Amino acid sequence: MKIVSSQALTVKYVIYAKFEVEGVVEKPDVIGAVFGQTEGLFGPELDLRELQKSGRIGRIEIEIHSEKDKTGGRIIIPTSLDRVSTAIIAASIESIERIGPCLAKVTLEKIEDVRESKRKAIIERAKEILHKWNMETRPETEEVFREVSEILRAARVEKYGPEGLTAGPDIDSSKEIIIVEGRADVINLLKNGIQNVIALEGVKIPKTIIELTKRKEATALLDGDRGGDLILKELLQVANIKYVARAPKGKEVEELTLKEIMTALQNRVPVEEVKAKKPRRRRQKVLLPKEVVEAAKELTGTFEAVLFNEKMEEVKRLPVSELAERLKEIDGIDTVVFDGIITQRLVDIATEKKIKYLIAARISGVVKQPLNVRLLTFDDLKLPD
Numbered sequence: 001m002k003i004v005s006s007q008a009l010t011v012k013y014v015i016y017a018k019f020e021v022e023g024v025v026e027k028p029d030v031i032g033a034v035f036g037q038t039e040g041l042f043g044p045e046l047d048l049r050e051l052q053k054s055g056r057i058g059r060i061e062i063e064i065h066s067e068k069d070k071t072g073g074r075i076i077i078p079t080s081l082d083r084v085s086t087a088i089i090a091a092s093i094e095s096i097e098r099i100g101p102c103l104a105k106v107t108l109e110k111i112e113d114v115r116e117s118k119r120k121a122i123i124e125r126a127k128e129i130l131h132k133w134n135m136e137t138r139p140e141t142e143e144v145f146r147e148v149s150e151i152l153r154a155a156r157v158e159k160y161g162p163e164g165l166t167a168g169p170d171i172d173s174s175k176e177i178i179i180v181e182g183r184a185d186v187i188n189l190l191k192n193g194i195q196n197v198i199a200l201e202g203v204k205i206p207k208t209i210i211e212l213t214k215r216k217e218a219t220a221l222l223d224g225d226r227g228g229d230l231i232l233k234e235l236l237q238v239a240n241i242k243y244v245a246r247a248p249k250g251k252e253v254e255e256l257t258l259k260e261i262m263t264a265l266q267n268r269v270p271v272e273e274v275k276a277k278k279p280r281r282r283r284q285k286v287l288l289p290k291e292v293v294e295a296a297k298e299l300t301g302t303f304e305a306v307l308f309n310e311k312m313e314e315v316k317r318l319p320v321s322e323l324a325e326r327l328k329e330i331d332g333i334d335t336v337v338f339d340g341i342i343t344q345r346l347v348d349i350a351t352e353k354k355i356k357y358l359i360a361a362r363i364s365g366v367v368k369q370p371l372n373v374r375l376l377t378f379d380d381l382k383l384p385d
Helices: 027-036 048-053 083-094 114-137 139-148 150-154 183-191 207-215 226-238 258-266 271-276 290-299 320-329 344-352
Strands: 013-021 061-067 070-079 102-113 158-160 165-167 176-180 197-199 217-222 243-246 304-308 314-319 335-342 357-363 374-377
Touching: 013 083, 027 048, 027 061, 027 070, 027 344, 070 083, 070 102, 083 102, 102 114, 165 183, 176 183, 176 207, 183 197, 217 226, 217 258, 226 271, 243 258, 243 271, 290 304, 290 335, 290 357, 304 320, 314 320, 320 335, 320 344, 335 344, 344 357
Parallel strands: 176 197, 176 217, 217 243, 335 357, 357 374
Antiparallel strands: 013 070, 013 102, 061 070, 158 165, 165 197, 304 314, 304 335
């Protein structure tokens, strides 16, 4: 997984910890537990919030999945700290006992030395570059090789799993696999030197494929037609696909050239982006008092906030940068309108202070919808008649 930090961070180590929760929780609950239950254990020098502000740890990534009223996943923390401090942070994460309202157990999986991993990745990438270079700069050799060794290559096709799926010889030994639609697709990829490939051989997804995607990073390489669309829809429902690659529109994988195969794989898209392209319902406009709507218009571009009481009287006007801290101190606030982003921290404060409305320019994508606070954007507002 690629770790992205909000600051310029030279990552030395990455902490990987798995968690198990007796109940259903979401990413914001895990993030809240990581920061909240480690806060103050060893002073500001090893406080996660302070370390993140100073750029000594990067963005904390959460992988999460829920099934049968249980939640599991992984916490990933990149750090530029020394070995001792990194070990203390790892032990602190293991001390988490609750996530959200549920009992939880956090266990350290490993601490990865990024520099060693980087050296290995460079070596593997160099091999790929050399292979591609040889194939592209000697097309005549490629064509001769294809013709002379056609029979030999076909012999490398194997049967895999209880269903006897058509596959290349590297499925078990490779960390990554490529899933295609049929036998002819597997043969074409084998001819082009790609051996970690396996076929679905039908619209119904075989159990073997489902199990493989739980253990390996899977890329679905599908035909560029309606059939490929239907298979992709089924795959997304039952398998843990990481990336999606498609043949050019109207083409099938079995007829692609080496260049077209490489282009399709290089342009593969994370499955999250594929799912995000699904049409979303248009939000309905919300009718609120004129004072609120006018405040939203006035605040646009100012990075300021206005606080109203129940009578829609302005109580306070302040910079957005001070909003979270000042909200903790002020009572009797009904509605907050500000030119900024609604974060989980602001939602938690609003819930505690019994604020009814948080209205801002945008809402963070990782915010968990609260029960008693209405979250709105400026675009959601409608002027009263």
